[in-house]
Structures are given as C-alpha cells and as structure tokens.
Amino acid sequence: MELPIFYILAAIIIVSALFVVTLRNIFHSALMLILCFFGVAGLYVTLHADFLAAVQVLIYVGAVTILMIFAVMLTQQLTGRKIQQLNDQPLPAALIILSLLILLIVSITRTGFEIADNLEPMPTVGTIGKAFMTTYVLPFEIVSVVLLVALIGAIVIARRE
Amino acid sequence: MESIGNYAYAGIWTLFGVAFVVLVLFFASLIRPQRPNPNKLKTYECGEFPFSSAQFQFNVKYYIFALIFVIFDVEVVFLFPWAVVYNSLGLFALIEMLVFLAILIFGLAYAWRKGALQWV
Numbered sequence: 001m002e003l004p005i006f007y008i009l010a011a012i013i014i015v016s017a018l019f020v021v022t023l024r025n026i027f028h029s030a031l032m033l034i035l036c037f038f039g040v041a042g043l044y045v046t047l048h049a050d051f052l053a054a055v056q057v058l059i060y061v062g063a064v065t066i067l068m069i070f071a072v073m074l075t076q077q078l079t080g081r082k083i084q085q086l087n088d089q090p091l092p093a094a095l096i097i098l099s100l101l102i103l104l105i106v107s108i109t110r111t112g113f114e115i116a117d118n119l120e121p122m123p124t125v126g127t128i129g130k131a132f133m134t135t136y137v138l139p140f141e142i143v144s145v146v147l148l149v150a151l152i153g154a155i156v157i158a159r160r161e
Numbered sequence: 162m163e164s165i166g167n168y169a170y171a172g173i174w175t176l177f178g179v180a181f182v183v184l185v186l187f188f189a190s191l192i193r194p195q196r197p198n199p200n201k202l203k204t205y206e207c208g209e210f211p212f213s214s215a216q217f218q219f220n221v222k223y224y225i226f227a228l229i230f231v232i233f234d235v236e237v238v239f240l241f242p243w244a245v246v247y248n249s250l251g252l253f254a255l256i257e258m259l260v261f262l263a264i265l266i267f268g269l270a271y272a273w274r275k276g277a278l279q280w281v
Contacts, residue, residue, distance in 0.1 A: 005172070045168045051242065053168075058238050063231040070227040073219045129242030133254045140257070143239060144264040147232050151268035154228040155277045 005046055013039035030068050037061045048121035051128050225277050229269075236265055 016036040020029045037060040044053035087093075132140045204211045243258050272278055 042172070050168070054241055055238055058234055058241075063234045066227055067231060070219075070224055074221055074224060075218070125242050125245045129244075129246035130250070132239070132242060133246065133250050133257055137257060140239070141260055141264070144236075144261040147235060148264050148268040151229065151232045151265070152271055154232070155225065155272050155275055158225040158228065159275060159277055 002046055006043070009039050009042045009046065012036075013043070027069070027072055030065060030072060033068070034061055034065050037065065049124065051124045054125070222280070229272060229277070232268070233265070236262075 013036055016032045016039065019032040020036060023029045023032060037056060041053045041056040041061070044050075044056055239261065240258070243254065247254055
C-alpha cells in the first residue's frame with residue numbers, strides 16, 4: 001500500500017516542480033510550488049513523521065509561499081508579465097547538472113541505509129509536545145522571545161519612512 | 162500508529178474532492194449549451210465594469226501584514242504539539258503556554274501601538 005502512494009506523491013512533486021521552473025507566469029509558478037510542498041508533506045506522512053508534515057504545511061505551504069506571492073505582487077516588473085525562460089549557456093548548465101547527478105548517485109549507492117529491526121513507528125507530536133513542556137521549557141520560552149525580536153525587527157524595518 | 166492511519170482519511174477525502182470536481186465539470190460539459198462570449202470572461206464585480214487588470218503592483222504596506230502573519234504562523238507550530246498533550250500535563254502546561262503567548266502578544270501590542278496594523 002505504501003509503495004503506490006509514494007509513487008503518486010513523487011509524481012505530483014516532480015510534475016509540479018517542473019511546472020515551477022517552466023511556467024511563464026511567475027505567479028503561477030508560486031502556486032505550483034504550493035502543490036509541490038503539499039506533496040512533500042504527504043511524503044513525510046508516509047514516512048511516519050507527522051510533526052514534520054504539519055510543520056511542512058504550516059511553514060512552507062503557509063508562510064514561505066505567502067511571502068513569495070506577496071513579493072511577486074509587490075514587484076512591478078514581475079507581476080502579470082510573461083517571463084523569458086533564458087537558456088544562454090546550456091552547455092555549462094548541463095555539465096554542472098550532470099556532475100551533480102553523478103555525485104548524488106555515487107553517494108546514494110555507497111551509503112548503506114541501515115534500518116533498525118524492531119522499531120515500531122509511532123506518532124511524534126505528543127512526544128515532542130511533552131518534551132517542550134517538561135525537559136525543554138526554557139528553550140521553548142526563548143523561542144517566543146526570538147519570535148518577538150523577529151516581529152519587532154520586521155515592524156521597525158518595514159515602517160521606516 | 163493509529164494517528165498515522167488517520168492521515169489515510171485525509172488522503173482519501175482529498176482524492177474524493179478532486180474526483181468530485183473533475184466528474185461534475187465533465188458531466189456538465191456534456192449537457193450544457195456552448196455559447197462563448199467575451200463578456201463571460203470578465204471579472205465579476207457585482208455588476209460594475211472592472212476598470213483595470215487586477216495584476217498590478219500592490220502597495221508595499223501589505224508586506225508588513227505578511228510578515229506578522231508569518232510570525233504567528235510559526236507560533237502555531239509550537240501550539241500544535243502543546244495542544245496534543247495538553248490533557249495529560251494539566252495546569253503547568255497551561256501556564257507555560259500563557260507565558261509563551263504573553264511574550265508574543267507583547268509584540269502584537271507593539272505592532273498595534275506603532276500603527277503597523279493601521280491602514281494609513
């Protein structure tokens with residue numbers, strides 16, 4: 001059951017990623033990126049990483065793409081205009097991509113992915129929540145201070161006139 | 162293991178939703194009359210004629226709303242595991258989360274005070 005689901009999700013991710021780089025309207029590219037991120041979230045679910053899947057949806061689908069779409073809409077040169085897909089230097093690009101592909105294949109085939117035998121996959125969200133509330137209380141509260149700094153910094157920079 | 166299995170329902174309903182839209186549009190295209198008209202492609206503005214394209218440069222003031230949204234979106238990431246284990250932890254967890262939220266609400270108050278939430 002897991003294998004066909006993986007293939008469906010992988011197909012969604014690859015097709016939407018291809019659309020991200022080939023669509024002429026950059027706004028449509030951003031929308032396709034959302035679909036791609038959703039596919040990755042689905043992959044996390046099949047890998048039993050439920051917290052990671054939720055974070056993927058919240059941060060990547062929610063926050064990152066929102067910032068991208070805002071940036072596109074705030075930029076006059078990009079909005080609504082068909083962008084040119086320039087292929088000025090196909091040969092160097094092909095060489096770099098080919099060497100990257102070889103590097104990836106070699107490193108993947110040489111790595112022995114050892115799997116622990118009797119480890120039952122279990123939900124992670126509860127464990128993480130409990131760790132936040134007991135062992136890692138101080139880092140947890142400091143995160144909120146970090147977010148506060150980010151919030152105030154964003155306001156100070158954006159409101160400068 | 163059980164909570165992972167619940168995601169299967171989300172997948173099934175996603176497929177169901179997509180299939181529903183595709184099937185309904187397909188069967189509707191079989192029986193509906195085809196009368197193309199350029200007026201039908203106009204943006205619907207409650208009877209008013211749209212006077213320009215919607216694709217223009219937006220005011221940069223919108224960006225601060227996006228930034229504030231992102232901050233509170235990250236906050237939700239931390240609320241989510243807390244809400245899952247809340248019942249088994251009790252009062253202490255509630256106080257911890259209230260401290261967490263209070264620090265961030267201070268930021269929201271700062272934004273409000275600075276007029277960042279206001280449309281000038």
